[in-house]
Amino acid sequence: MIDKLSWTTAYPEVVLLVMACVIAMVDLGVTSARRTLTYVLTLATLAVVAVMLAYQAGEGSTVYGFSNMVVSDPMGNWLKCFATIAMMVCLVYGRPYAADRDMLRGGELFTLAMFSLLGIFVMISGSNFLIIYLGLELLTLSSYALVALRRDHTASTEAAMKYFVLGAMASGFLLYGLSMLYGATGSLEISTVFKVISSGQVKHQVLVFGLVFIVAGLAFKMGAAPFHMWIPDVYQGAPTAVTIMIGSAPELAAFAIAIRLLVEGLLPLAIDWQQMLAILAIGSLLIGNLAAIAQTNLKRMLAYSTIAQMGFVLLGLLSGVVAGKASPASLTTAYSAAMFYIVTYVLTTLASFGVILLLAREGFESEEIADLAGLNQRSPLYAGVMAVCLFSLAGIPPLVGFYAKLTVLEALIGTGQEPYIWLAVFAVIMSLIGAFYYLRVVKVMYFDAPITATTVSATAEVRVVLTLNGALVLVLGILPGGLMTLCAQAIVKTLGS
Incomplete structure (x- = not known):
């Protein structure tokens, strides 16, 4: 562990910030309707940043750098790398949708996406209460603007207002809690706070x-009830092009x-926050x-599926x-x-x-479950990808969602504590209930008559990325060892430092 002022802790953030500003300036001269x-x-910037991470x-x-305010460790770097790849995928999927809805009149979609990713980076790298809060505000302010990007769309504007009001309240909760810890311990530095609390003074x-x-x-940011x-x-x-951004990388x-x-x-207070997390889960x-x-x-x-999935994360x-x-x-x-x-x-x-x-x-959102009726007859590939995702979210083997749920349940049962075992039983029962609404969508796609004969068309890059995305959900379920080992090593090296 190196404890010094080091720019190496912030190279990816610097590259992302500089390029976000450069791209915003370059976009002023772009005349293409699709902002090619x-x-x-x-995408090139994000690819370079992902490789660096x-x-x-x-x-x-x-x-550690900048007087221990920023940390670069394996867990943080892998999470930032995954968040960067997720944002790239979001832009690939979302660009045709945004172009059809006149959301690309300027390059705001791309620059705001990069600034929200920068906020994610700062949050993940923060080793100081103020740095974490700074990253949180950068992410949330960018997200509010992204949600309201369709200025002429009433539902989007309403959603942005709700997000802004509730997000501001949640940020206030977090800031108030951090300020109380600062007042009690006399430090904003996470490692110092740990030492002071451990001393019992x-x-x-x-x-x-x-x-x-x-x-x-934290529960608000994760979307926990x-x-x-x-x-x-x-x-x-x-x-929807913004929904996918909000529902993916920020969760990391x-x-x-x-x-x-x-x-x-706050590990010395684990007996207190574990009870809170149990109620939230x-x-x-x-x-x-x-x-x-x-x-x-x-x-x-x-x-609502996201809320339920966050319950499993909290159980872990x-x-x-x-x-x-410990x-x-x-x-x-x-x-x-x-x-x-x-x-x-997120995958x-x-x-x-x-x-x-x-x-x-254009002019049709395809947001209702009924809109997927007969999708298998119109496009077996995309129906297959959606079915794989829904089966994975339901926790059906051999998909990656099953293995993810299994590892959390193993962690609960491995404690040997009766309350945790009962939590595992409750989680299994809830997963069985949850399987109903996932399977209902699969039934609509495969067994209901199509309501339209419109064929599903996609650009080459969307088709390739979506196919790889769906294939990974299956492959990582069959061969989860590599990613699981990566996560375990990242946690060991991070907590061991």
Whole structure:
């Protein structure tokens, strides 16, 4: 571990920031209706950044910079790399949709996407309360603007207002909790906060009071019940090209700050925040799965599905400390399972929303479940990709969603604690209920008569990326070992530093 002011901790962020500004200037001279030059430059930049991050993650070292305010470690670098790839996929899927809806009059879609990704990077790299909050605000402000990008669309404007109001409230919760921890410990630095709390010199009641607000803020960002109110409305109201951005890469950042704050900073308070996460997980699994059954809008159904999926992530996060003791084995098993789950969830979400974007046409959104009727007769390939994603989200083998759920359940049962075993049983029951609404969509695609004879067409890059995306959901379910090992090694090296 190197503890020094080092620009190497921020090279990807610097490249992304500089190129976002350059691309915004270059776009002023672009006359193409589909912003081809802006699109190509954005994808090229993101590809370079992803390679840089993968190289840094492969080195396996932990480097602190800027007076310990920023950290570059394997977990953070891999999450940033996955977030960058996810954003590239979002832009590939979303560009035809955006062009058909006059959302490419300027290059705002691309530059705002890059700035939101920069916010994700800063959140993941933050080793200081202020840096984490700075990244959070950069991400959320960019997201508000993206949701409202269709200025002439009432639903998008309404969704942006709801997102803004609730997001500001949640950010206030998180900031208030962080300020209370600062007041109690006298430091904004996560490692120092950990040492002060471990010394036992701070009143427990003050720490727990601040912890409640921090967990509430994190729960909002992850979309966990009862702080889930914004997700269905924003998913449904936002343009689908923006919905896919909100539902993918930011989830990786939310997971990262949960690890930074709860594990690296507040692990001595685990017995307190584990109980809070257990309540959030139970609520998310219950509300997410039961509410999804009643939905007819596909985007809204996937929103409630997200809430339920976050319940599983929370189950992984709460199973790391057993009976007040944090052994390296239990920490690695639990947090690597949660990391594997969030990464594979994002992968599956990208493909499922990719199909929705593909089916949308000019003047037609294809957001209702009924719009997928007879899709197999019109396009067996895209129906197959969607079916694979839905089966994976339901946790049906041999797809990656099954293995992700299995690793979380193994982490819970491996604790040997009766409450955790009951949580695992509850999660399985909720998954069985959740399988209904996923299988209902598959039934509509394969057994209902098509309501339109329109063929599904896509550009070459969308077709290739969507096919690879769907194939990965299947391949990683059959051969999950590589990604699981990567997650475990990243967690071990990060927490060991």
